[in-house]
Amino acid sequence: MKAAVLRQADGVPEYGEFDEPGTGADGELELVELVAAGLHHLVRSRAHGRHYSSSNVYPLVPGVDAVARKQDGTLVYTGDPQPPHGTMAERIAVSPRMQFALPEGAEARAPEVAAGMNPGMSSWLPLRAKQGFAPLTDAPAELGVVAIVGATGTSGLMAVQNARALGARRVIAVGRNAQAFERARGHGATTAHLAEDREATVRSVLEALDGDTPDLVLDYVWGAPAEAMFAALSGRQQADEEIEYVQIGALAGMEAALPATLLRSRRIRVRGSGLGSVSRARSGS
Amino acid sequence: MPEYVARIARGEVEVPVQTYPLGEVARAWTATPVDGARIVLTA
Numbered sequence: 001m002k003a004a005v006l007r008q009a010d011g012v013p014e015y016g017e018f019d020e021p022g023t024g025a026d027g028e029l030e031l032v033e034l035v036a037a038g039l040h041h042l043v044r045s046r047a048h049g050r051h052y053s054s055s056n057v058y059p060l061v062p063g064v065d066a067v068a069r070k071q072d073g074t075l076v077y078t079g080d081p082q083p084p085h086g087t088m089a090e091r092i093a094v095s096p097r098m099q100f101a102l103p104e105g106a107e108a109r110a111p112e113v114a115a116g117m118n119p120g121m122s123s124w125l126p127l128r129a130k131q132g133f134a135p136l137t138d139a140p141a142e143l144g145v146v147a148i149v150g151a152t153g154t155s156g157l158m159a160v161q162n163a164r165a166l167g168a169r170r171v172i173a174v175g176r177n178a179q180a181f182e183r184a185r186g187h188g189a190t191t192a193h194l195a196e197d198r199e200a201t202v203r204s205v206l207e208a209l210d211g212d213t214p215d216l217v218l219d220y221v222w223g224a225p226a227e228a229m230f231a232a233l234s235g236r237q238q239a240d241e242e243i244e245y246v247q248i249g250a251l252a253g254m255e256a257a258l259p260a261t262l263l264r265s266r267r268i269r270v271r272g273s274g275l276g277s278v279s280r281a282r283s284g285s
Numbered sequence: 286m287p288e289y290v291a292r293i294a295r296g297e298v299e300v301p302v303q304t305y306p307l308g309e310v311a312r313a314w315t316a317t318p319v320d321g322a323r324i325v326l327t328a
Contacts, residue, residue: 004310015308039324106294115323116293116300
């Protein structure tokens with residue numbers, strides 16, 4: 001079959017022939033046909049061997065998720081193929097448990113679904129976890145103030161929309177890109193500027209918070225911006241509110257120094273949101 | 286996850302995309318997304 005084929009970790013995938021994927025020893029996988037597959041940060045880092053879940057087996061077909069067509073013609077969002085097979089191929093072998101039907105008439109939006117599920121779920125899951133995964137048909141549980149660090153990328157802007165849609169009282173969008181700030185404000189966010197100078201970032205964040213304490217922080221960049229957020233949160237005098245700080249991405253650095261004074265002076269919990277951080281049973285997958 | 290698939294499919298979430306055919310994967314892989322769009326390969 002035709003597929004995107006990456007032959008070495010530091011290469012660029014080429015369009016070529018690749019073996020058809022099998023359907024498993026007991027036929028437990030189902031062959032579906034590609035409609036659209038997103039080129040996410042996760043796809044690149046996994047393919048290039050830089051992600052903790054990389055298979056490091058080459059040649060490989062990149063791709064972690066896709067919108068695909070089943071044999072009966074229905075469209076599903078699916079993913080999690082077995083390496084070296086990925087979703088950027090004419091045919092994909094996937095588990096029936098990892099198939100979620102698109103609504104009827106949604107074929108024209110297949111690229112948006114393929115593009116948006118990975119970055120969008122990165123915030124949807126921790127936001128829904130904060131609500132205890134209560135049914136959306138009920139009145140949404142209070143989300144309070146949500147701060148998004150690295151809010152001007154695709155994931156961050158989707159996080160702004162998700163937080164507002166799920167009932168956040170305020171959304172603070174922390175980022176650098178002025179053009180994307182306009183879009184974040186258009187989605188109802190208050191913006192704060194990530195500056196090179198930490199103190200300038202702290203001032204901007206505190207100004208945007210305007211006396212509020214974030215109930216939930218979603219951090220897509222980590223590194224120095226996270227350290228600036230820690231400084232901003234440490235500097236607050238009111239210490240009653242609990243802050244949940246969720247590390248999602250590391251575009252600005254793989255490490256950030258977490259001050260002991262922050263841990264001792266605030267009610268704060270720091271955790272990650274990734275492939276293993278939320279149980280599949282709770283997330284509905 | 287099913288509820289979020291439906292939200293995007295119904296257009297309730299803005300997701301800028303930049304599409305390339307699967308046959309142009311090399312060009313897609315090295316492309317710079319415009320205005321924060323997510324690159325998508327299509328069959």
